[in-house]
Amino acid sequence: MSTIKSFFTSGLIGVVAAVGAQTTYEKDVAPIIQKHCVSCHSPGGYGPFSLQSFNDVLKRAKFIGHVTQTRYMPPWKADPTFSRFANERFLSEAEIGTIQRWIDEGLKRGEAQDEWTLKADSPETVAEEPADLILEMTKPFELSTEGIEDYRFFHVPTGLSQDAYVSKIEFVAGNKRYLHHSRIMVDTSGQTAGIDGLSEFDPASRAFQRQPLMDEFLYGWVPGNLPVRFPEGTAKLIPAGSDLIFNIHYAPSAEAATDLSSVKLYFSDKPTEHLIKSFYIREDDIANGPFLIPANQKPTFYVSKTIQEDMNVVSLLPHMHFLGKKMTALAITPDQQEIPLIRINDWDFNWQSTYLLEEPLFLPKGTVLLLVAEYDNTRDNPLNPVDPPQDVTYGWDSTDEMMNLIFYYY
Numbered sequence: 107m108s109t110i111k112s113f114f115t116s117g118l119i120g121v122v123a124a125v126g127a128q129t130t131y132e133k134d135v136a137p138i139i140q141k142h143c144v145s146c147h148s149p150g151g152y153g154p155f156s157l158q159s160f161n162d163v164l165k166r167a168k169f170i171g172h173v174t175q176t177r178y179m180p181p182w183k184a185d186p187t188f189s190r191f192a193n194e195r196f197l198s199e200a201e202i203g204t205i206q207r208w209i210d211e212g213l214k215r216g217e218a219q220d221e222w223t224l225k226a227d228s229p230e231t232v233a234e235e236p237a238d239l240i241l242e243m244t245k246p247f248e249l250s251t252e253g254i255e256d257y258r259f260f261h262v263p264t265g266l267s268q269d270a271y272v273s274k275i276e277f278v279a280g281n282k283r284y285l286h287h288s289r290i291m292v293d294t295s296g297q298t299a300g301i302d303g304l305s306e307f308d309p310a311s312r313a314f315q316r317q318p319l320m321d322e323f324l325y326g327w328v329p330g331n332l333p334v335r336f337p338e339g340t341a342k343l344i345p346a347g348s349d350l351i352f353n354i355h356y357a358p359s360a361e362a363a364t365d366l367s368s369v370k371l372y373f374s375d376k377p378t379e380h381l382i383k384s385f386y387i388r389e390d391d392i393a394n395g396p397f398l399i400p401a402n403q404k405p406t407f408y409v410s411k412t413i414q415e416d417m418n419v420v421s422l423l424p425h426m427h428f429l430g431k432k433m434t435a436l437a438i439t440p441d442q443q444e445i446p447l448i449r450i451n452d453w454d455f456n457w458q459s460t461y462l463l464e465e466p467l468f469l470p471k472g473t474v475l476l477l478v479a480e481y482d483n484t485r486d487n488p489l490n491p492v493d494p495p496q497d498v499t500y501g502w503d504s505t506d507e508m509m510n511l512i513f514y515y516y
């Protein structure tokens with residue numbers, strides 16, 4: 107009798123505990139989706155579908171379980187066990203576990219909770235301040251309806267009659283549905299007007315792509331990126347009379363659609379004590395060059411570069427194209443301190459971002475920067491744009507390669 111009773115009660119307690127601990131959409135999952143997903147996955151947002159309602163999430167529950175467990179979503183490429191950033195966005199292990207448990211326990215909806223706060227992390231929720239200069243593409247661009255990945259250049263004159271000291275930069279995607287990423291460059295040659303609207307693959311744009319630009323990485327943007335704001339008293343210079351070039355990647359579209367993107371520039375209202383400069387690690391810095399990625403090979407390139415002045419680093423922008431797989435950067439100070447800078451374990455050309463440091467990072471003159479980048483120019487690489495693989499070397503066309511780490515510093 108006592109065994110039956112104890113079996114019964116312990117069983118009952120087990121059931122009660124299980125009911126108490128049951129993972130439900132309303133109680134457990136919705137707050138995670140609201141916080142980390144709906145900023146992009148809402149109607150008119152960057153994501154390809156909305157995740158605002160229970161049914162939206164239920165329909166894709168398994169897929170959501172997969173993309174969160176593999177950390178494909180939310181998109182954040184820098185390994186947080188290596189270094190942390192001000193603009194980071196990723197799920198905790200506990201949050202990933204909650205989604206898995208919800209799936210395993212049978213996708214229960216549960217009782218509607220008291221209002222959880224809708225805490226989206228999108229730039230749209232950041233209080234608007236008026237920009238000093240908004241520069242828009244000169245005309246709407248009609249997207250191809252052929253379902254192709256499309257890489258375009260747009261020439262956007264600044265009309266600046268005097269030098270501008272920019273304290274904050276924000277890119278505003280005209281077409282959120284199809285804009286995959288963009289990069290903004292500054293040209294002072296006055297020779298790039300002809301590039302407007304050209305495809306990267308258009309032979310006519312080739313000549314432009316061989317021309318060095320004053321600033322090839324004013325800003326690298328992906329959907330959901332927050333504006334770049336430079337530390338107090340610092341600003342980036344955009345010279346009078348310069349032109350911006352937007353380099354935009356559009357995702358495949360089968361429907362007629364247009365894009366009219368713009369960039370908002372905020373000028374420094376305080377005297378600029380320090381100009382934000384760019385420091386590049388480039389292909390010519392490679393120790394085991396030349397930068398040649400032979401067909402059917404997976405080479406690794408190394409850079410060790412000593413900085414010649416004190417630097418206060420404010421952001422990092424890693425850059426490779428489709429053959430890039432992994433990039434690791436660290437700094438070794440003259441007193442042998444090792445500072446992890448950034449590590450990207452699964453490079454994705456489509457999710458390039460400016461990584462903003464929490465605080466400026468001081469690196470004294472004589473610090474050695476180490477950069478290691480791995481490439482895969484075989485058929486194993488599903489993103490390899492060329493089949494069969496061909497030898498690839500430097501160029502800013504997407505089928506060429508690059509190996510850069512760009513530091514903003516003062």
Ligand code: HEC
Nearest residue numbers: 142143145146152153154169170173174179180181329330
């Ligand atoms: C910064 C914007 C952004 C955020 C935040 C975001 N997504 Fe996405 N998501 C996208 C975009 C853009 C795509 C389509 C392109 C792609 O797959 O890279 C996508 C694709 C997906 C896909 C389809 C993947 C595929 O292979 O087709 C799923 C599922 C998904 N997201 C779920 C989520 C979930 C769940 C979250 C939150 C945990 C989330 N996303 C957060 C922008 C975002």
